[in-house]
Amino acid sequence: MDEKVLITGNEAIGEAAIQAGCRFFFGYPITPQNKVPEYLSYRLPQVGGCFVQAESEIAAIYMVFGAAGAGARVLTSSSSPGISLKQEGISYIAAAELPCVIVNVMRAGPGLGGILPSQSDYFQATKGGGHGDYHLLALAPSTIQETVDLMMDAFDLADKYRNPVIVLADGCIGQMMEPVEFKERPSEVFPPKDWAVTGAKNRPRNLLKSLYLDPEKLEQHNLKLHKKYLEMAKNEVRVETYLTEDADIIIAAYGTVARISRTAIKILRKKGIKVGMVRPITVFPFPYETFAEISEKVDNILVVEMSLGQMVEDVKLGVCGRANVHFYGRVGGMVPTYDEIVREIEKIRRSQVS
Amino acid sequence: MMKIAFERPRSMFPVPTHYCPGCGHGIIHRLLGEVIDEFGIREKVVGVAPVGCSVLIYNYIDCDMYEAAHGRAPAIATGCKRVHPDLIVFTYQGDGDLASIGTAEVIHAATRGENITVLFVNNAVYGMTGGQMAPTTLLGQKTTTSPYGRAPKREGYPIRIAEMLATLEGATYIARVSVHSPRAVIAAKRVLKKAFEIQINGLGFSLVEFLSQCPTGWGVSPTEATKWVEEKMIPFFPLGEFKVPKNEKLVK
């Protein structure tokens, strides 16, 4: 440990899970995340773990349900169409309050779409995804080092809140290589999994379920879940601000697009245009406060996404009319270039001057 | 002192069930409770409940349990068993659950040879949702969604799950029993015990298909329902063991 290895994002996801103590993986092949299951099918047996290639993403997510319910740290990964199939199970996992980590290496949709990077599953990841009133804790890394760190955090957060956590990567992050370090982590103490299904020996039996036929009880259950989401909003918001102190215009971007925006900001600053960036790291809970504060200081915010405008809705909620919110997006696997972002900012600037 | 001849299995809660009069689920629960007791495995048993009339099986069987989504019980059982290979894991599933929405999950759990036991309750109808056609509904049988009687040209044929799963290399023990008469119930228990014994000995996937009465879904009296099993179901769904491990004796 503590030395850097050159590794693809997908392999880093697998190794980070192992370093975080995850010993169970259930998944189904889909591009562009295939290196995750491939890596784990080879690594898990080396550490006494278990890899199962399921018959479908549906089966995979219920294997996760079974393993999480049995008290294990467990991972599944997939890409957009496969994540759609998992939604039923994710709803059941959230309802039964089971901790697990789900990785979505997003590709372009809708439908079969394409295999190139995208951020078009933002709504699905942050607003629920399946049926019912529930949320995942959603983490959006923008480098491979951050992917590794967030993967490890994801398992801790899942255990802390008894809630599924989704790591929202995209095809760029999954497939590119960067030097990363798997850092030694302080050992944390988590609440005992005394709810787990392990055989009812010397204790009353445990039952993991989501059916509440009595509406008053079901309302109570929903309120209990909701309280957890409010706790997350209070304690877990993560956001990076980049050169915002003196900025006149702010770019809001996450994941791969934030990397490209960073380059655009450097170019713009050389041209004398003071641009900064707000980069959400948790997209649920969303850093509304940061946007509320920044909107007091600037008049214009440009949201850039690999979608036709999903995170922009959350930015608008944070800004709440205090600044103009502009949008630029590319889709279908097209990645916005820094030139395009520079052009968009210059356009906003010109419209303000005239 | 009088000798106790009959009592509630320790692994069952002392509560009445919600099942209709004449329903087969209660009988099958009781057999399950007895088998768990007789092997003395209650503290090692984990059950996975289905979606169907028997979703509330966890109100009757006193062991650790999951409540699955419709059809997904074998996948949940897989996840659990992979984490705790020493636990004894069973699923309990209806015909809509297992033979329709969950066909993929049960076939692949069987073909992987998961060391679990499946109790498959075939009552030829969707009981819980009000008597709609099931994949096991017999030809000519009227249900709320096959009001003219199941016709092959319109609704296709019923599925024989036990025979189908018995073709898989990965499956170890596959049998079909019924619970429509005292004699049938006694035979069913022997088969269920065998299925659990297979799992306890680590031999792999076992499944018992129970032909089960649903008087409500069939629109008949409890007595007529037992006759219907005998006269209509068994001719199409023959009882027997369809796959037994090599070197193992047949139960009957």
Ligand SMILES: Cc1ncc(C[n+]2csc(CCOP(=O)(O)OP(=O)(O)O)c2C)c(N)n1
């Ligand atoms: C995904 C999904 N689809 C449909 C249902 C509605 N549903 C509940 S039980 C059931 C059928 C159950 O029939 P079966 O498995 O034969 O069990 P039985 O009640 O006959 O014992 C259906 C369709 C559901 N709960 N979930």
Ligand code: SF4
């Ligand atoms: S509807 Fe049928 S299966 Fe359901 S409880 Fe009544 S008799 Fe049993």
Ligand SMILES: [Mg+2]
């Ligand atoms: Mg049925």
